[in-house]
Amino acid sequence: MRHILFTIALLSACSVTAQTAPISVETLKTVTQVLSSDAYEGRAPTTPAEDNTIAYIADQFAKAGLKPGNNGSWYQDVPMVEITAQDVRPFTFTGGTTPVTMAYRADMVAGTYRVVPRIEVTDSPVVFVGYGINAPEKGWNDYAGIDVRGKTVVILVNDADWQTMTRAGPFEGRAMTWYGRWPYKYEEAARQGAAAAIIVHDTEPAAYGWSVVQSSWTGPQLELDEKGDHLDQSQVIGWMQKASAETLFASAGKDFAALSAAASRKGFKAVPLDVKFSTGFTNAIRRQASKNVIGVLPGTPAAQGGAPSDYVLYTSHWDHLGRCDAVKGDDICNGALDNASGIAGLVALAQAQAKAGPAKRSIAFLAVTAEESGLLGSRYYAEHPVYPLARTVGGVNMDVLNVRGATRDFVLTGAGKSQIEDMAKGLAAAQGRTISPEANPERGSYYRSDHFSFARLGVPMLAGGSGEDLVKGGRAAGHAATLDYIANRYHKPQDEYDATWDWSGAVQDLDLYYWLGRTLANGTTWPNWYPTAEFRGVRDRSRAGVK
Helix, strand or coil: HHHHHHHHHHHHHHHHHHCCCCCCCHHHHHHHHHHHHHHHHHCCCCCCHHHHHHHHHHHHHHHCCCEEEECEEEEEEEEEHHHHHHEECCCCECCCCCEECCCCCCEEEEEEECCCEEEEEEEEEEEEEECCCCHHHEEECCCCCCCCCEEEEEEEEECCCCCCCCCCCCCCCCCCHHHHHHHHHHHHHCCCCCCCEEEEEHHHHHCCCHHHHHHHHCCEEEEECCCCCCCCCCCCEEEHHHHHHHHHHHHHHCCCHHHHHCCCCCCCCCEEEEEEEEEEEEEEEEEEEEEEEEEEECCCHHCCEEEEEEEEEEEEEEEEEEEEEEEEEEEECCCCCHHHHHHHHHHHHHHHHHHHCCCCCCEEEEEEEECCCCCHHHHHHHHCCCCCCHHHHEEEEEHHHHHHHEEEEEEECCCCCCCCHHHHHHHHHHHCCCEEECCCCCHHHHCCCCCCHHHHCCEEEEEEECCEECCCCCCHHHHHHHHHHHHHHCCCCCCCCCCEEECCEEEEEHHHHHHHHHHHCCCCCCCCCCCCCCHHHHHHHHHCCCC
């Protein structure tokens, strides 16, 4: 009953949204073009380009009418450590019918979370652990009955039921869960004591090609700089091409396809391959703080009926890949859509909210660093919040705006998790848009952007945006545009600003985000997770201590 009443209250609050927000298309164009220009060198954190990037964002926040959000400062230091693997030796596997060697970049990539000058793994026994999942609540444990301490585990990408075309299955079928994401697999391998953890890349279940792995996993890698230097992690983490895995398994006298099929069934038992793994590399280590940028539109004083100590949050990441693999001589991954466009949306929303004046609650705008390195900036803020998470009502994360044109639909990423989705449904309906299911839930998008850092600590954040049903061209054109972006621009130098983009779809979405934030900021509701959501317990515990 409480859920029904909450939904009715939200839909009533959203009934004013037939009007539109004052979203500046000129701001969207200008900010995106500036931040994705070659002058910003791809906005890699801890590089000289960072200083220019964060200064520009802070200046835009100030001009929009925000106040510095961190005790008088625009910035929050995020302690980072940069680790660059050098002189990476090939992966070698011995003990099979023939030795197997995998070349760096072509067949495999390798790195480490450990902040140490040298990594050396020699003759480590290799074990195939299926999907590398340990989920007690599902009665699933790929590590049951085997000790992998000091060993090398080979892991399949995605969840065990990824080939199920519906949402039915122990891991939500086609929709990737947290257990299917690569960070989880490395974390679990480390908890199990593995010396090395290697994921088998396969384009369909990974939802991106090998070139994305190459560009993302070579060169400097960033991690939060924490006590203990991450010595609790595996020595080596990395990927191998599927074809290389098939060669390895054949050398070990195993059928890769048959074992992969077996791993998709509950009760799978890990399989020792009776081969040994060796590799090594040196690490160049550089410690340097990156920065989040924080602006705030303070709420009205409590004496005037406001609740300025409650916060509504808008987030977007400012970073991209910096210098990357060259394409036709161009080695700058400009990241125009990913995610200069999201920062442009953040600035445009700041302008619109400031123009409307203070709401009852405060509205915070957070441009975070190092999303491309594993959501590091948002994770650091969530673990070291400027505004207590228990007093953070909820909000919106923006990662890649729609520049394909207006759509007839809106997609909720990771739908079925929180009550904040009810607001989005009402707002989309007010725009005449329907709610469509995710076109590619196997990508695990809910776990791949900064809203997840807040979700896992209890804060409901909307993750969603335009669907593929374009007003001009329909679903076929929209889906073709999605595939074209992934294949030809995503994490590549070709993600550059285009003056011919149609920003009408971005404006639709930003209008929705504006009214969602404004409704929360002028209301008294506290959206929660649905009772079945994995984040409900932490939110309830967090809010229980708030007076």
